[in-house]
Amino acid sequence: MAKPSFEQDSQPKEQRAMAVSVLPVEPPLTPTLKELKSDESEHIDIGEIMEELAFADGKTSVATKPIRLQNRNQLNDLTGKEWIQETNSVWFQKGLGKNHVHAKIEQQHPAPFSFQDIGRLICFFTKQGNKVLDPFCGVASTLKACAVTAREGIGIELISKWAELGQQRLREEVPITLSALPQQIIVGDARVELTKLKSESFDYVVTSPPYWQILAKKPDHKAKRERLSYGYATKYSDSELDLGNITDYQTFLHELGICFKECYRLLRKGKYASIIVSDFRHNSTYQTFHIDVIRIMESHGFKLKGITVLVQNSKSLYPYGYPYAYVPNIHHQYILNFEKPTGEKKGKNDSAKAD
Numbered sequence: 001m002a003k004p005s006f007e008q009d010s011q012p013k014e015q016r017a018m019a020v021s022v023l024p025v026e027p028p029l030t031p032t033l034k035e036l037k038s039d040e041s042e043h044i045d046i047g048e049i050m051e052e053l054a055f056a057d058g059k060t061s062v063a064t065k066p067i068r069l070q071n072r073n074q075l076n077d078l079t080g081k082e083w084i085q086e087t088n089s090v091w092f093q094k095g096l097g098k099n100h101v102h103a104k105i106e107q108q109h110p111a112p113f114s115f116q117d118i119g120r121l122i123c124f125f126t127k128q129g130n131k132v133l134d135p136f137c138g139v140a141s142t143l144k145a146c147a148v149t150a151r152e153g154i155g156i157e158l159i160s161k162w163a164e165l166g167q168q169r170l171r172e173e174v175p176i177t178l179s180a181l182p183q184q185i186i187v188g189d190a191r192v193e194l195t196k197l198k199s200e201s202f203d204y205v206v207t208s209p210p211y212w213q214i215l216a217k218k219p220d221h222k223a224k225r226e227r228l229s230y231g232y233a234t235k236y237s238d239s240e241l242d243l244g245n246i247t248d249y250q251t252f253l254h255e256l257g258i259c260f261k262e263c264y265r266l267l268r269k270g271k272y273a274s275i276i277v278s279d280f281r282h283n284s285t286y287q288t289f290h291i292d293v294i295r296i297m298e299s300h301g302f303k304l305k306g307i308t309v310l311v312q313n314s315k316s317l318y319p320y321g322y323p324y325a326y327v328p329n330i331h332h333q334y335i336l337n338f339e340k341p342t343g344e345k346k347g348k349n350d351s352a353k354a355d
């Protein structure tokens with residue numbers, strides 16, 4: 001790992017620092033002093049460093065000074081401190097709570113994600129005014145997050161019931177003052193609708209696809225207690241175009257791959273795509289779905305940049321397997337973060353250098 005340089009060029013030779021200790025900074029967030037000096041008019045502070053100075057007469061002194069990054073942030077509108085917080089590889093799911101008035105519509109869908117979690121992703125991977133795509137948009141959680149963070153969103157949803165609830169959500173849950181940028185829901189099959197959109201016209205793709213057939217099986221104790229007793233649907237639809245109704249797992253992965261390939265075409269180079277999935281059980285098999293999604297995304301050119309574990313700590317525990325066998329309660333999802341490579345040679349500050 002490259003050590004940061006803290007040469008004190010402007011000081012007299014005899015007073016120049018000879019020993020420097022730096023805590024607790026990790027490259028590539030640490031700029032060299034030269035970089036800091038090149039444009040001090042535009043900078044952001046991300047913390048402080050301790051600097052021990054040793055002088056020619058044998059005396060030493062310790063000073064603190066701010067760690068400054070040039071504000072060359074091309075990715076998002078966050079400050080340095082906010083940026084670093086979001087790179088924590090564990091997030092705890094945030095929801096409105098099931099009794100919140102704005103949770104009423106999303107609850108009708110069998111598997112919505114929290115618009116607050118998606119809002120965090122959108123704020124990290126885009127700037128205001130950028131364009132976001134969700135090819136499996138359900139009840140429009142992504143578009144709601146786009147609306148409240150001033151991004152433009154386009155979502156595709158096969159089932160008109162979910163699309164209509166999504167529209168209702170945008171009308172009723174987004175304050176009028178935040179509705180400046182357009183949010184569009186296209187009703188149709190993502191495999192078809194994605195092909196109609198313009199290449200390299202999106203700044204970010206974020207989605208949660210169907211998890212194969214997990215909702216198609218006979219409602220278990222959990223589904224009965226948490227869905228049927230409230231009159232809520234336990235699956236997306238009975239449509240044969242619904243990817244959640246494909247019976248063969250490999251065929252399902254193939255069809256999902258058709259959508260991901262299109263997402264790659266639609267995304268601008270150097271931009272990111274986040275796929276939110278969970279592993280699941282099918283009969284007695286533990287299906288490592290997140291690994292299969294990584295493999296498909298990579299086969300279409302995406303580069304995996306990191307995984308955030310999203311902890312779902314408000315879910316109820318069920319006694320699966322008890323008292324005979326180990327069967328986990330799966331209470332986390334994976335946010336798989338990919339980049340569409342630029343194809344250009346990496347610069348000296350590229351994060352790949354610090355890997």
Ligand SMILES: C[S@@+](CC[C@H](N)C(=O)[O-])C[C@H]1O[C@@H](n2cnc3c(N)ncnc32)[C@H](O)[C@@H]1O
Nearest residue numbers: 112113136137138139141158189190236242243
């Ligand atoms: C995991 S849910 C997405 C939920 C969404 N993130 C939300 O918060 O509402 C997956 C969605 O994909 C939709 N879907 C299934 N097959 C599809 C297809 N071929 N084209 C487009 N959408 C499809 C389902 O109807 C379902 O709403």
